[in-house]
Amino acid sequence: MATASGDMESTRGGLWEPHYHHDVIATRTLGFWLYMLSDAMIFAGLFAAYGVLSHSYNEAGGPSLHALVNPWSAYAETLAVFASVLAYGGVMVALKRGSRAGVLGGLVAAFVLGAIFVGLEVHELGALFDAGIYPEESGYLSAFFALVMTHGIHMAFGLLWMAVMFFQVATQGFTDKTVYRLLNLKLFWHFQAILWVLVYTFVDMRGVL
Amino acid sequence: MVNVQGPWSPILGRLSLGAIPDNPIIAGAFIFSVVLGIVVLGYLTYADRWGYLWREWLTTVDHKKIGVMYIIIGLVMLFRGFVDALMMRTQQVLADGPHSPGFLGAAHGYLVPYHFDQVYSAHGTIMILFAATPILVGLMNVVVPLQIGARDMAFPYLNALGLWLTAVGAALIMLSLFLGDFSHAGWVGLTPLTELAYSPGVGTDYWMWAIQISSVGTTLGAANLIATIVKMRAPGMTWGRLPIFTWTALSTNIIALTSFPVLGVALGLLGLDRYFGTHFFTAGFGGNLMLYSDLFWMWGHPEVYFVILPAFGMMSEIIPTFSEKPLFGYVTMVAASFAIAGVSWSVWLHHFFTMGASPRVNTFFSVATMVVGIPTGVKVFNWAFTVYRGRSRFETPMLWAVGALFMLLVGGLTGMMLAMPPVNYSVHNSVFVVAHFHTMLMVVVYGILGAVTYWFPKVFGFRLNESLGKRFFWFFTAGTIMVFIPMYTSGFMGMTRRLDYLANPALLPFEVAEELGIGLYLVSIYYFVRQLYVSLRDRNANRVSADAWGSARTLEWVAPSPVPFYNFAVTPRVHARDELVWRREQGLEGAVPAHFEDIPMPRNTAVPLVIGALALGLGFGLVWRMWWLTDLSFVAIILTVIARSFVRDTDYVVKAAEVERIEKRLRQGAAEAARNGASASGIDVLRPRESSP
Numbered sequence: 001m002a003t004a005s006g007d008m009e010s011t012r013g014g015l016w017e018p019h020y021h022h023d024v025i026a027t028r029t030l031g032f033w034l035y036m037l038s039d040a041m042i043f044a045g046l047f048a049a050y051g052v053l054s055h056s057y058n059e060a061g062g063p064s065l066h067a068l069v070n071p072w073s074a075y076a077e078t079l080a081v082f083a084s085v086l087a088y089g090g091v092m093v094a095l096k097r098g099s100r101a102g103v104l105g106g107l108v109a110a111f112v113l114g115a116i117f118v119g120l121e122v123h124e125l126g127a128l129f130d131a132g133i134y135p136e137e138s139g140y141l142s143a144f145f146a147l148v149m150t151h152g153i154h155m156a157f158g159l160l161w162m163a164v165m166f167f168q169v170a171t172q173g174f175t176d177k178t179v180y181r182l183l184n185l186k187l188f189w190h191f192q193a194i195l196w197v198l199v200y201t202f203v204d205m206r207g208v209l
Numbered sequence: 210m211v212n213v214q215g216p217w218s219p220i221l222g223r224l225s226l227g228a229i230p231d232n233p234i235i236a237g238a239f240i241f242s243v244v245l246g247i248v249v250l251g252y253l254t255y256a257d258r259w260g261y262l263w264r265e266w267l268t269t270v271d272h273k274k275i276g277v278m279y280i281i282i283g284l285v286m287l288f289r290g291f292v293d294a295l296m297m298r299t300q301q302v303l304a305d306g307p308h309s310p311g312f313l314g315a316a317h318g319y320l321v322p323y324h325f326d327q328v329y330s331a332h333g334t335i336m337i338l339f340a341a342t343p344i345l346v347g348l349m350n351v352v353v354p355l356q357i358g359a360r361d362m363a364f365p366y367l368n369a370l371g372l373w374l375t376a377v378g379a380a381l382i383m384l385s386l387f388l389g390d391f392s393h394a395g396w397v398g399l400t401p402l403t404e405l406a407y408s409p410g411v412g413t414d415y416w417m418w419a420i421q422i423s424s425v426g427t428t429l430g431a432a433n434l435i436a437t438i439v440k441m442r443a444p445g446m447t448w449g450r451l452p453i454f455t456w457t458a459l460s461t462n463i464i465a466l467t468s469f470p471v472l473g474v475a476l477g478l479l480g481l482d483r484y485f486g487t488h489f490f491t492a493g494f495g496g497n498l499m500l501y502s503d504l505f506w507m508w509g510h511p512e513v514y515f516v517i518l519p520a521f522g523m524m525s526e527i528i529p530t531f532s533e534k535p536l537f538g539y540v541t542m543v544a545a546s547f548a549i550a551g552v553s554w555s556v557w558l559h560h561f562f563t564m565g566a567s568p569r570v571n572t573f574f575s576v577a578t579m580v581v582g583i584p585t586g587v588k589v590f591n592w593a594f595t596v597y598r599g600r601s602r603f604e605t606p607m608l609w610a611v612g613a614l615f616m617l618l619v620g621g622l623t624g625m626m627l628a629m630p631p632v633n634y635s636v637h638n639s640v641f642v643v644a645h646f647h648t649m650l651m652v653v654v655y656g657i658l659g660a661v662t663y664w665f666p667k668v669f670g671f672r673l674n675e676s677l678g679k680r681f682f683w684f685f686t687a688g689t690i691m692v693f694i695p696m697y698t699s700g701f702m703g704m705t706r707r708l709d710y711l712a713n714p715a716l717l718p719f720e721v722a723e724e725l726g727i728g729l730y731l732v733s734i735y736y737f738v739r740q741l742y743v744s745l746r747d748r749n750a751n752r753v754s755a756d757a758w759g760s761a762r763t764l765e766w767v768a769p770s771p772v773p774f775y776n777f778a779v780t781p782r783v784h785a786r787d788e789l790v791w792r793r794e795q796g797l798e799g800a801v802p803a804h805f806e807d808i809p810m811p812r813n814t815a816v817p818l819v820i821g822a823l824a825l826g827l828g829f830g831l832v833w834r835m836w837w838l839t840d841l842s843f844v845a846i847i848l849t850v851i852a853r854s855f856v857r858d859t860d861y862v863v864k865a866a867e868v869e870r871i872e873k874r875l876r877q878g879a880a881e882a883a884r885n886g887a888s889a890s891g892i893d894v895l896r897p898r899e900s901s902p
Contacts, residue, residue: 015792016802017444020780021809027363027440034432038470045474045507049489049500058495060488135487136211139495142487146478164851177857 028180029187036191039154043195046147047202053143060138068133068144069207070124077120078200081155084113085193092186100173103182107166110189114159121152144203151199154192161185211486213834214409222835223411228389232324233313234296239387268813270365271774272350273668275372279347280661282379287340289383291734293332295727298692300325302724306714317710325709326393327412331382333396337512338420339379341650344657345519346375346430349458352664353434355765355772356452358443358781363436365811366859371430373821378423381828385415389832392416395707397509398479400490400501405483411832414483418828421476424469431465434458443764445783452763452786453536456543457522460550464511464518467554472508475501484831499564506557514553517649518546520656521588524610526763527659528592531607532599533760535787538591545584545591552581562633571630578628585621589614604758605678609659612686613652620648623697641700644693651689658685666757670771670878671748677740684733691726695719752882755799762787769875775808775863778872801876805865812861816853820846 056064087109094102125148135145165185168178217223253259266274303309304318312319320328354362362368385391389411394402396416403413438459442451451459478489479501488494490501529536536542558566558574592614601607623645626632636642658681666672699719704711711720744751756766766789768777779802785791792798823842830838 014782015797015800016777016779017782018779018802018804018806020444022441027436030440031364031367031432031436034435034466038428038432038466041467041470042474045471045504049474049478049504052497052500052503053489053495058497060493060495062495135481136485137488137494139488139491139497142478142481142489142496146481146487146489160847164854168855172857175857177854181854 024176025180025183029183032184032187036187039191043150043198046143046150047198050143050147050202053139055140058138058140058143060140062138062141063133064140065144065203065207068128068141069204070127071204071208073120073124074200074204077117077124078196080113080117080120081193081196084110084117085189087113088186088189091182095174095179095182098174100169103169104166107162107169111159111162111166114155114162114189118152118155118159121148121155125149125152148199148203151192151195154195158185158189158192161188211405211484213405217834219837220835222830222833222838224388224833224835228411229387230390234319235386242383242387264813267818268815270361270369270811270813270817272354272362272365272368273772273774275368276347276350276352277668278372279343279350279375282376283340283342283344283347286335286343286379286382288734290332290335290340291730293328293335295731296320296328297325297332298720298724298727300328300709301711302717302720304710305717305720306711309710315709320709322709323393326395326707327391329707330392330395330416331385334392334416334420335382336650337396337516338423339375339382341516341653341657342423342427343375343379344661345461345516345653346371346427348523348657348660348664349434349462349519350430351668352660352765353455353458354437354441355667355768355776356455356763357438357441357446358764358777358783359437359441360776360780360808361811362433363441364433366814366817366853367429367433369814369817370820371426371433373817374426374429374824375423377821377825377828378419378426380825381415381419381422381832384829385412385419389415397505398476398501400479400498401492401496403479403483404491405486406491414832417476417480417483418831421473421480422824422828424472427465428469428473431462431469434462435466443777443780443783446764447783450783450786450788452765453525453539453542453546454519454522454763457518457525457546460546461515461518461522464515464550464553468508468511468515471504472512475504475508478504502561502564503557506560507554509560510557511550511553513646513649514549516653518549520613520653521546523656523660523663524592524613525588527606527610527663528595529787530663530758530761531602531604531610532596533602534595534599535762535790536591537594537597538587539786541587542591545587548584549581552577552584556581559628559633562630563637568630575628575630579625582621582625585617589617589621602760605673605675605682606659606663606758608679608682609655609662612682613655613659616648616651616655616689620645620652624649636700638705639700640696640704640706643706644696644700647693647696651693658682663758664765666753667765667768667770667772669748670753671744671751672753672757673744674740674747674751677736677743681733681736681740684729684736688726688729688733691729692723693726695722695726752878754879754882756789762790764788767792769872769879771875773871773875775810775868778802778805778808778868801872805868805872807865808863808868809860810863812859814853814856814859816849816856820849823849 054065087106091103091106091110094100094106125145133141135142161181162185165178165181168181172178213223215223216225253262266278269275300318300320304311304315309317311317313321315321318325350362350368354360382391392398392403392408392412392415394408394413394416398413398416401407403417438451438455478487481487482489482491482496488496490496490498492498525536525542555577556574558570559578562571562574592610603611623641627636627642627645662673662678696719699716702713702716702719704713704716704719711717753770755769757770758766764781764783765772767781781788789798792800823846826838826842827846830836830842
């Protein structure tokens with residue numbers, strides 16, 4: 001049976017690559033980018049549905065966009081989500097410096113600001129329900145609530161993820177696993193902020209103009 | 210939350226004894242399943258294989274075993290889908306003309322219309338999503354990491370999760386047979402027929418949640434395969450050297466990753482309509498029916514290319530091996546794959562040319578559809594030129610690949626006919642269309658059956674029986690011709706699809722011919738099962754060395770057969786597009802590493818199986834509206850995911866000495882196989898052995 005002798009390996013640059021391994025964090029990050037692509041497609045579908053269902057006949061005699069939008073509340077939500085993303089940027093700076101206290105502090109700040117966003121949104125939707133405006137009233141309202149609430153649920157899951165990361169960084173410090181999760185959460189949080197910009201532009205601003 | 214018709218209780222939801230169907234056919238299927246289940250469980254207990262099953266299969270993260278399980282699920286569901294086809298053919302041959310007899314309470318034939326509708330809906334859903342998709346995902350799972358020289362997928366745990374979510378979808382569909390009913394609105398779920406007002410039963414919910422849960426699995430699997438191909442390639446495996454099957458896997462998974470979420474949205478919004486009373490697709494209150502058709506086919510058409518591109522990849526691997534020549538036109542083959550993937554996004558409207566879009570819109574989609582013919586034509590000529598002046602050997606995989614070429618020709622040309630809106634207007638919803646897409650899906654089935662035969666020895670270390678495989682091929686092909694040529698003809702004669710009763714007795718001869726074709730398929734299935742049995746029985750006489758076919762070309766054939774759980778003892782360095790051919794020409798075929806090293810491997814885990822079980826609870830609870838089960842399963846899934854993230858000990862190390870022992874045994878087995886065609890080398894080298902830290 002043929003074997004690859006040492007000679008062969010040296011003359012041909014080797015048939016095998018000993019001690020070869022892959023960059024775990026880069027692979028995880030790419031995987032998360034790919035997940036976000038699929039998530040972006042979900043929002044693309046919802047925005048398309050919202051676009052199709054936002055003609056006056058889709059309102060079926062129910063309230064139109066102008067009745068739903070509270071510009072000041074939406075503006076406050078925007079500030080909250082942007083400040084939260086900025087705070088998460090602080091987490092990344094602290095991670096680069098290797099400061100565990102900085103990461104934990106940044107996570108708390110991002111969490112609180114994110115929670116303010118979710119709280120404002122819950123309050124806003126609650127006010128609509130109190131006014132008797134429900135998703136089952138018309139095709140237009142169905143699309144409106146589905147779009148806004150899908151984004152809100154994403155934000156809530158981001159908060160849950162942040163809470164878990166706070167706990168893991170506090171107890172385990174910076175391991176491969178906690179670091180790539182912090183990096184992926186950064187991607188997720190920025191992505192949700194971008195989606196909010198789209199919701200804000202195509203839903204809230206259109207309602208005010 | 211909307212109120213539903215009929216009784217509901219907080220514990221059982223809509224479930225009651227009345228949900229058990231009292232139909233002799235279903236009773237027969239139930240008894241068959243129970244007997245089969247008792248036999249399997251009895252064997253596992255008798256042979257004391259439960260521990261083996263748990264350790265080696267249910268909790269595994271090995272990409273090859275996960276792939277094999279995907280393929281097993283797919284083959285079981287393929288059989289179920291075939292039985293549905295058998296039932297439809299038999300109904301149509303019996304219910305032909307006003308004087309045709311009726312049995313089992315049906316006016317004509319033996320299936321009442323509501324039951325017949327469920328049968329064709331189940332057939333389509335199963336064949337596309339639970340037969341073709343899992344088998345293809347399974348084959349990509351097995352082959353892609355080997356072709357690129359990786360130890361496993363990029364995310365082995367996620368891989369197992371995708372498998373179990375697919376299994377949950379299949380399980381929900383099987384459950385619907387014995388508990389409640391299945392959707393009667395076609396596999397596409399036409400709105401507003403699928404709305405609660407018109408489909409108040411649980412059938413639509415079974416259909417919706419089975420697809421929704423399994424498609425989450427497919428999406429995760431797609432992200433995993435793309436990350437694997439981009440990040441896990443061995444040194445020297447440049448993009449220009451990537452085997453074509455891996456290229457098609459990449460293009461097809463880009464389709465899956467971008468299109469399955471759209472299906473999720475379509476079904477999710479339908480779910481909101483059915484559970485919360487919203488008005489996305491209702492026929493009033495500002496709903497829009499066409500929104501559903503658009504969203505569904507924005508997934509549906511890319512899905513068609515999702516299933517056919519890997520089949521093209523399989524043909525591109527099999528044809529060069531059995532022509533003993535390099536593939537003709539590698540670069541154009543890659544370009545054609547991505548061209549097909551790209552165009553797949555701009556043709557969805559051709560599924561409803563007759564639905565009243567303007568001529569301008571129809572023209573765009575008509576031209577876009579015809580454009581698909583260009584890259585596909587490039588592929589066909591590339592395969593033809595590969596065979597040209599090659600040393601062709603018609604072993605079983607090659608027969609399937611060439612058969613697929615013929616299917617592609619017939620299906621592709623009828624597809625070009627259907628791409629013309631005027632033609633489409635006259636044959637829309639006729640069985641001509643049905644015959645067209647079945648011929649196309651036969652390309653996929655032929656590719657799959659060829660690929661299973663081709664790569665089987667790589668995973669199991671022995672080849673499948675040739676003569677029975679050839680009988681399987683010929684009976685299957687005869688069946689295909691007998692079923693689908695009459696179907697094309699009767700379609701031209703004006704026979705529409707989904708008929709439980711044929712008013713025109715002149716169609717009877719065609720129905721009889723199709724029934725005979727189904728009989729030929731039945732014979733071919735017998736030979737397939739016999740082929741598996743005989744091959745397993747005589748496995749020691751059919752052992753193979755690393756290159757199972759003597760003329761294989763790509764990197765996966767450098768690894769030993771059966772391939773050990775860590776794939777390559779030392780990561781190979783890649784020098785050429787057809788690495789094995791390069792090594793053969795350099796006189797290095799069979800070269801093995803001189804030194805071994807410790808290999809880090811992912812540890813087995815039961816978490817994906819647990820999440821799968823909880824997802825089954827979630828799906829079942831949603832179908833029957835048992836809110837306690839739904840809430841419990843949902844919260845438990847989230848808690849399980851969080852708990853798993855606290856597990857730090859997810860990998861282990863296989864010691865160099867252990868690797869050397871396994872490799873030595875494999876080489877001895879291969880040497881013996883080469884010497885006397887028999888070997889004592891067992892399949893147990895596939896089992897991972899955890900060495901103590």
